[in-house]
Amino acid sequence: MAVYTHLGAEELASLIQEYDVGTLTSAKGIAEGVSNSNWLIETTGKDGTGARFILTMYERRIDLNELPFFLGLLDHLAAKGCPVPRTIHDRANRAYRMLGEKAVALIEFLPGVSVDHPEPAQARSVGAALAGIHLASADFPASRANGLSLPSWRELADDCGEAGLASINPELPDLVQGELAFLQANWPAALPHAVIHADLFPDNVLMLGDAVGGLIDFYFACNDIAAYDLAVTHAAWCFEADGSFRPAVAAALIEGYCAVRPLSRDERHALPVLARGAAMRFMMTRAYDWLHTPADALVTRKDPMDFARRLRFYAEKGDAAFPLPHD
Numbered sequence: 001m002a003v004y005t006h007l008g009a010e011e012l013a014s015l016i017q018e019y020d021v022g023t024l025t026s027a028k029g030i031a032e033g034v035s036n037s038n039w040l041i042e043t044t045g046k047d048g049t050g051a052r053f054i055l056t057m058y059e060r061r062i063d064l065n066e067l068p069f070f071l072g073l074l075d076h077l078a079a080k081g082c083p084v085p086r087t088i089h090d091r092a093n094r095a096y097r098m099l100g101e102k103a104v105a106l107i108e109f110l111p112g113v114s115v116d117h118p119e120p121a122q123a124r125s126v127g128a129a130l131a132g133i134h135l136a137s138a139d140f141p142a143s144r145a146n147g148l149s150l151p152s153w154r155e156l157a158d159d160c161g162e163a164g165l166a167s168i169n170p171e172l173p174d175l176v177q178g179e180l181a182f183l184q185a186n187w188p189a190a191l192p193h194a195v196i197h198a199d200l201f202p203d204n205v206l207m208l209g210d211a212v213g214g215l216i217d218f219y220f221a222c223n224d225i226a227a228y229d230l231a232v233t234h235a236a237w238c239f240e241a242d243g244s245f246r247p248a249v250a251a252a253l254i255e256g257y258c259a260v261r262p263l264s265r266d267e268r269h270a271l272p273v274l275a276r277g278a279a280m281r282f283m284m285t286r287a288y289d290w291l292h293t294p295a296d297a298l299v300t301r302k303d304p305m306d307f308a309r310r311l312r313f314y315a316e317k318g319d320a321a322f323p324l325p326h327d
């Protein structure tokens with residue numbers, strides 16, 4: 001569950017008064033998500049016909065200094081027609097406010113549901129939306145380094161320790177060391193960069209049938225290799241729960257992406273390495289969380305081995321994991 005802070009009705013009502021959105025009519029805590037507290041807010045709306053918003057309270061993990069990047073990015077992308085929620089500014093034109101010691105932001109509510117088992121047509125729409133973000137971010141003035149890129153994977157591995165990794169699975173230490181060495185030697189140096197989402201899992205996409213209603217949860221967004229973001233999305237979307245590959249979903253994802261932002265030859269060739277990096281990123285953060293989250297915590301730990309299997313798959317299959325359109 002993800003409502004870590006109790007906000008009383010009066011406190012919420014007076015917070016909403018700071019925005020030009022009508023008066024509060026209901027507020028419901030949202031169970032999904034683990035990082036922040038989120039509420040679905042309903043108000044009378046400016047014209048009395050009702051309006052919905054998401055209120056997010058930033059609980060942990062997010063550095064306050066980085067909020068202007070994340071929230072400014074949403075406004076920049078929304079203004080360019082990308083399906084991302086705008087932030088609602090308060091009467092003093094602030095994108096976020098402090099409530100006690102915590103920052104809160106009121107965010108546009110977007111319709112749609114997260115799918116558990118995406119179909120190819122949905123993956124095609126997601127690929128196109130991802131490419132749209134990469135193009136639209138080209139003139140976003142702020143930048144943020146990727147705190148979860150190659151050097152940090154090694155730091156996470158060191159933090160977990162050989163014994164820690166082996167306690168998750170006896171094969172994990174060798175896999176991690178072998179892959180880190182491979183990635184260090186083969187990570188592409190000169191591919192085009194963009195502002196990337198960096199965590200576009202199905203639970204961060206609101207689908208309206210086959211169309212994308214909204215891309216959400218931009219709190220890992222950063223400047224990095226554009227094609228790496230496609231590789232992350234590939235690793236997150238193109239496998240069954242049992243780990244088997246879904247080539248039709250992969251082909252549609254890449255086709256959707258290329259229809260909006262064609263990949264260069266170098267980007268295409270780099271996809272297998274980038275996907276090994278993507279699988280390593282999620283394997284390592286999950287391994288770290290696995291070892292550092294108390295077994296009785298409310299949060300469900302995610303299995304690092306899901307991504308160990310995907311990493312092995314990418315290493316074995318190479319280009320075959322990336323059925324490219326018009327080849």
Ligand SMILES: Nc1ncnc2c1ncn2[C@@H]1O[C@H](COP(=O)(O)OP(=O)(O)OP(=O)(O)O)[C@@H](O)[C@H]1O
Nearest residue numbers: 030032033034035036038054085108109110216217
């Ligand atoms: N703009 C939005 N419009 C509609 N629903 C939203 C919006 N933003 C968030 N939600 C809903 O709130 C839920 C939690 O949001 P989110 O995934 O951003 O949580 P979080 O705790 O911030 O992040 P994380 O998933 O990394 O823990 C989503 O699953 C979605 O149902």
Ligand SMILES: N[C@@H](CCO)C(=O)O
Nearest residue numbers: 199201282285286302
């Ligand atoms: N989407 C990530 C969690 C946030 O980084 C995962 O599934 O491991």
